[in-house]
Amino acid sequence: MQTRNVLTSADLEDLRRSALGMADPLGVAADLAEAVDEGRLAEQADAGFALTLAAEIAEVRSRLDAALQYAERAVAAYPEEDAPGFGFASALRARILFRLGGRDDEAMAAVTALRPLLTEQPDAPAYVSAALDAGGRTATAEEWLSEAADTLLGDRADSAEVGSTEAPGVAFFLLQQRHRVRRDLNLPHDRQDDLADRLEARLTQRGDDRSPSEADLLFFPKAEFDRLDPALAETFGADWDEHRARLERHLVRQAGPGLSVLRASAEGLTGYARGREGDPTDHDIQARYAQELSAQPGAHIPWPPERNAACWCGSGLKYKKDCLPRSRS
Template sequence: MPTTNVLTSAELTDLRQSALGAANPLGIAAELADAAEQGRLADPTDTGYALTLAAEIAESRAKLDAALRYADQAVEAYRTQGDGRAGFARALRARILFRVGRGDEALAELTELRPLLTEQPDAAAYVSAALDAGGQSATAEQWLSAAVQTVQAERSTPSGPTAIPTGENASGLLFFLLQQRHRVRRDLGLAHDQNDNLADRLENELTSRAQQVTAGAQSTTEPLFFPEDQFDDLVARWPDLTEAYGQDWDEHRARLERQLVRLANNGRTGLAVLKGSTEGLSGFAARTNGDPTDQRTRSGYAQELISRPGRIAWPPDRNSACWCGSGNKYKKCCLPRSRG
């Protein structure tokens, strides 16, 4: 049980990881709901998150009436705050509705969430899991297959029936769609098709990259970051570098956030951002007779920065200042960029 009257975001995260193994998880669920109702959350925007966690705990203990009540409250909290993170809470609510015999309502809820499959990488997992819980795995397979086709058609340069999108975000979205589709088709006993083969291939590539990181590739994967004034100067001097670092500062930050998330998912710890400057890159190029636009020169500059002070630890706490230096909280700044 929480030991403080006010629950912080960090404490909620800790509870998510430990609540199900606690001696009295239902007591924790009730405490979370009370904290949300009584305004005992350090960050009021965590209300939906706390209630969703309460609903998950209650569902896991088959207390479905309480779980549905908490899920209803979580969805309403997200709607009241205009928070775009309501998708998981709504899918959880649908899952519970299936379990209490209200399948038509559950399917209607998930049908409204279906467009998220082509917009949010995590939607493939929570929508398909809810459909599975309601015995609707065949529907999940149909929806995921259609979403894969949409992403391939709209966000890729076709090179065959299983073309991989060229943008980093589209590639990530496609990967999660393929992964969940592959899982559902395997559970249904369906024969492998081209997209199942692509899912296997992407999974193998991801595993290979993770092994390379584990083997000692850390120094070559440290993200190189340019603060806003430095980024503007960088692309003004060397316009070709927009291909490597982004067309503008927002894209630059989004690329780095997604790269850091991928590294963390691959098992990397102690992640940090290397803070670069145009003069630093230019000076390194001059000392090494290199070209700032050459990948080898930029990699060498990043390697040099690793041994210097000024590395920015990642990730910051959700409520702390964002690593990019914007002055905004991380949860309102670069954290959402990993989902964009």
């Protein structure tokens, strides 16, 4: 797909949801960078977002040199370090540096600079942890998250007031990410883990006990689905049509505000399992991978779209002509 026209913020969001399922995602990444160079963004403030998306695509495709170039341009495109998106772009750059090898000191310096955001931005615990995990520093992530939780909560870890507002905030996401990291490290439950469980249960109850299992919401775009191990067919569907039909039926059953599917990748699932010495067919591994994705705002594909809007699956067809009828198949 060529993106030669002027790109709006909505276009970029659509590409974020669908690019990995296209025939030439690396071409999309290159086109995004060209759109920035050629001034083809409706809002020039979206330059950092467009370049970050290009870097994410290239990283998933293991084109790390290109991913780093895009990520460095993305970081430079943000006018201020406190601008929305700057933290994620910086953490993505650090993650790529770790994966490239030989630049660990540079990567560590970049991610260390983001440490104050752990108590300020809801998505910071996820992207900081992901960067450290890429560098084999999961224990450091646990240390940082624990210190941030202590700073944010003080002596309130047993208090009912924590997370008592309607919308989950910084404390909720910080505790949930800390809980996941500690579970990956096989650390014993502590009082902040207990609080994370209580807050998650409370949020589920607000949803009238209808919150779907995150593992059931893993969505693999067409190109990613085709890369899945055949042993996963029983879980995710024998083909992509069945995969989408299962998801659509599940979403219809759970229908409620704020639902989304989680954009996954075959390499992401197998890599997550490998890093935990687990099996990608293990439902617990799938659930934990889904939980990791759920903490990343960019992984969420909102559902449902309008009937005449592009389908959530990235096929390019209208929702009413594609996945909506699958709920009845």
